[in-house]
Amino acid sequence: MSQRTERRGGIHVDQSDLLCKNGCGYYGNAAWQALCSKCWREEYQKVRHKQIQDDWALAAKLQREEEAAYASSHGSQAQPPPQSTNPQPGHASLGPFSKFEEKKTNEKTRKVTTVKKFFSPSSRSAPKKETQEGKTPSPSLSRRASFDTDQVSKDFMDFLKNLHKPGREIHKQCRAFIVTMSSKKVQDLGADELSECVQDFYQNLSDRLLGHFKGSSESVEQVMDQVEKYIMTRLYKSVFCPETSDDEKKDLATQNRIRALHWVTIEMLCLSFDEEIPEVSENVVKAITDVIEMDSKRVPRDKLSCITRCSKHIFSAIRITKKEPASADDFLPALIYIVLKANPPRLQSNIQYITRFCNPSRLMSGEDGYYFTNLCCAAAFIEKLDAQSLNLSPEEFERYMSGQASPRSSDGVWSSAPPSDPINPVLAQLNTNLEALSGLSTRQEALMEAAQSLQAELLSWPQSVQHEVTGILKKYPLEVPPRHVPAIDDNDDVDNDNLPPPLMPQVFSG
Amino acid sequence: MSAMRVDAKVVMLGKESVGKTSLVERYVHHRFLVGPYQNTIGAAFVAKPIQVGEKVITLGIWDTAGSERYEAMSRIYYRGARAAIVSYDLTDSSSFQRARFWVKELQNCEEHCKIYLCGSKSDLISEDRSLRQIDYHDAQDFADEIGAQHFETSSKTGTNVDELFQKVAEDYNSNAFQEMKPEETSVDLSQKKDSYFYSCCHNN
Ligand SMILES: Nc1nc2c(ncn2[C@@H]2O[C@H](COP(=O)(O)OP(=O)(O)O)[C@@H](O)[C@H]2O)c(=O)[nH]1
Ligand SMILES: [Mg+2]
Ligand SMILES: [Zn+2]
Numbered sequence A: 001m002s003q004r005t006e007r008r009g010g011i012h013v014d015q016s017d018l019l020c021k022n023g024c025g026y027y028g029n030a031a032w033q034a035l036c037s038k039c040w041r042e043e044y045q046k047v048r049h050k051q052i053q054d055d056w057a058l059a060a061k062l063q064r065e066e067e068a069a070y071a072s073s074h075g076s077q078a079q080p081p082p083q084s085t086n087p088q089p090g091h092a093s094l095g096p097f098s099k100f101e102e103k104k105t106n107e108k109t110r111k112v113t114t115v116k117k118f119f120s121p122s123s124r125s126a127p128k129k130e131t132q133e134g135k136t137p138s139p140s141l142s143r144r145a146s147f148d149t150d151q152v153s154k155d156f157m158d159f160l161k162n163l164h165k166p167g168r169e170i171h172k173q174c175r176a177f178i179v180t181m182s183s184k185k186v187q188d189l190g191a192d193e194l195s196e197c198v199q200d201f202y203q204n205l206s207d208r209l210l211g212h213f214k215g216s217s218e219s220v221e222q223v224m225d226q227v228e229k230y231i232m233t234r235l236y237k238s239v240f241c242p243e244t245s246d247d248e249k250k251d252l253a254t255q256n257r258i259r260a261l262h263w264v265t266i267e268m269l270c271l272s273f274d275e276e277i278p279e280v281s282e283n284v285v286k287a288i289t290d291v292i293e294m295d296s297k298r299v300p301r302d303k304l305s306c307i308t309r310c311s312k313h314i315f316s317a318i319r320i321t322k323k324e325p326a327s328a329d330d331f332l333p334a335l336i337y338i339v340l341k342a343n344p345p346r347l348q349s350n351i352q353y354i355t356r357f358c359n360p361s362r363l364m365s366g367e368d369g370y371y372f373t374n375l376c377c378a379a380a381f382i383e384k385l386d387a388q389s390l391n392l393s394p395e396e397f398e399r400y401m402s403g404q405a406s407p408r409s410s411d412g413v414w415s416s417a418p419p420s421d422p423i424n425p426v427l428a429q430l431n432t433n434l435e436a437l438s439g440l441s442t443r444q445e446a447l448m449e450a451a452q453s454l455q456a457e458l459l460s461w462p463q464s465v466q467h468e469v470t471g472i473l474k475k476y477p478l479e480v481p482p483r484h485v486p487a488i489d490d491n492d493d494v495d496n497d498n499l500p501p502p503l504m505p506q507v508f509s510g
Numbered sequence B: 001m002s003a004m005r006v007d008a009k010v011v012m013l014g015k016e017s018v019g020k021t022s023l024v025e026r027y028v029h030h031r032f033l034v035g036p037y038q039n040t041i042g043a044a045f046v047a048k049p050i051q052v053g054e055k056v057i058t059l060g061i062w063d064t065a066g067s068e069r070y071e072a073m074s075r076i077y078y079r080g081a082r083a084a085i086v087s088y089d090l091t092d093s094s095s096f097q098r099a100r101f102w103v104k105e106l107q108n109c110e111e112h113c114k115i116y117l118c119g120s121k122s123d124l125i126s127e128d129r130s131l132r133q134i135d136y137h138d139a140q141d142f143a144d145e146i147g148a149q150h151f152e153t154s155s156k157t158g159t160n161v162d163e164l165f166q167k168v169a170e171d172y173n174s175n176a177f178q179e180m181k182p183e184e185t186s187v188d189l190s191q192k193k194d195s196y197f198y199s200c201c202h203n204n
Helices: A037-073 A089-094 A098-119 A127-133 A147-161 A165-182 A191-212 A217-239 A247-260 A278-296 A300-322 A328-342 A347-357 A360-364 A367-384 A394-402 A425-475 B020-029 B068-077 B093-109 B122-127 B136-146 B161-184
Strands: B008-014 B045-052 B055-062 B083-089 B114-120 B149-152
Touching (some): A147 A165, A147 A217, A165 A191, A165 A217, A191 A217, A191 A347, A191 A360, A217 A300, A217 A347, A217 A360, A247 A347, A247 A367, A278 A328, A300 A328, A300 A347, A300 A360, A300 A367, A328 A367, A328 B068, A347 A367, A360 A367, A367 B045, A367 B055, A367 B068, B008 B020, B008 B068, B008 B093, B008 B161, B020 B045, B020 B055, B020 B114, B055 B161, B083 B093, B093 B136, B114 B136, B136 B149, B149 B161
Parallel strands (some): B008 B055, B083 B114, B114 B149
Antiparallel strands (some): B045 B055
């Protein structure tokens, strides 16, 4: 469940990692925690359910803490804040959402048992976490839910605490929203509708916050960043590349497309990178790493940050090459080049996810938004790229695409230079890793073949054994001799010599 | 990595070499570079705070890649823009045709985007009137027709450059102010009316 287990850098691959962890025989996928898609869906339903329960438990606990803190810090001011007309300020905001209230009671019954479980000493505990919490070593914190997700909740609560009453209100809205979004009906919605739900939520909440903060959009955005982080960490698994979309198909298409374009060179893109300068190639490698890392983040804003970091490295690479600041004219082709080199995992899914679920103000106007938009352009360019866009003749383009010819190989996107290439140690390392990987995959294939023939053998083994047994049975039919009554008759043909002499009656005199 | 908060997105559109990048460069860095080999310097994205009355409006200025081969991609750039500076070169009539094209695109796709028509390189005209290929009044008529502001600028001398961006910021400010007004009365975080807060999920 934790983000950490979702390692993408599959450089070190254990053979057993490649098959579904459940042992169902299909291939697993790191993105599905080493399960196959089917097992993952099943497992995931369970996990999500558990997470909702844990959410409630944690939220309830944090809320108690928070209320206690509020009560103690406000001492005698126990009366409800002036704006509130509800006698129960703690539950005020849930008033209009009676549907949620219902849902909540349903959840509550289950929740109780969960909470109890937390308190029982036998439940698996996470002592590390507790020492970190310091002042509240409550046993309820020893929960099984992922550390990351809990940490996000905790951070969110800590942040909201400083806002006092509005903070509590925000928390409730978010919690209720997450529950709604986790319901079965919502899960069946299309990707665009899911996006609309989240965007509506952002919009309404930020409108209300704008009123609260008297129009200070700075403060509103601060809160909204936290809200996005909290909500999207929770919803990520269910709304990233949802089944109802064709994101996955597009991912595959893009990935194959980028592979097919492995021959595109820096020159064809009219790009100013001099990778022979170590500093430039260093920045290029960093940019590649950053754009690949995007896939491992859950919060749209964190994904955006990866793109921004990637872009800054590109700007550095251009600046060092040209010895002056880069402009938009240099940047886009350079980004295209980096994307071609990185072939970032699930590029389309990530772009879609950010577009759908990022806070729009950040996406639309700010610096992050600019780089993100350029990434969208790069993806679109790669998709539509033809001979003309590379200043090639259609024939040349065809030849490269079909693999009949390749431009000078050292300029290729996948530089085929030997691993010992002294010019660029980092790329050389990449190459070595790639070779190791392809070696592994060859071995894996061999292993699969062996396993399959073993399986075939195993399947045919009982048959051949049976065959043999039948043969033997035919050869030596088991003849049951006519039933004879043993022992009583002393004239039996049994060899009596081996038997002890029969007991003879003895006469005792006297 | 906390980038500057930006109020409005402003995109630079127009044919290659009309002077988009130079315009941003002049406005933001107060400089102009000439040379056959170097047509642009400076960043592709600039966040620029501008004083408008009592307030400070931060414009996020989006420059676009000049090369024709990326022109189709420019459409992705103007999504969500609050203002577009559509430039044409006063000494190149074909660039004005291109400007018309961008205006049409914006009108079709981004109705909330205000258009600023900008005839560039006016210094060249001042030196030699015969170089002018786009009549001032023709351009002004076109601007009126599409409800756009119209400027003739020079990034070399700086003529009208500050005025152009100042106008963009002022328009944004007065627009944004108007949009906010009706909301001011209704929003209070502790109010719990909001029946549409989760509007999409009512079918639960
Ligand atoms: N004389 C003069 N030249 C300009 C002006 N603006 C741009 N240029 C030149 O026009 C060329 C293209 O400018 P650039 O800003 O790169 O255009 P872009 O492709 O639209 O970004 C460069 O050689 C600039 O020096 C101007 O206001 N006056
Ligand atoms: Mg330019
Ligand atoms: Zn499986």
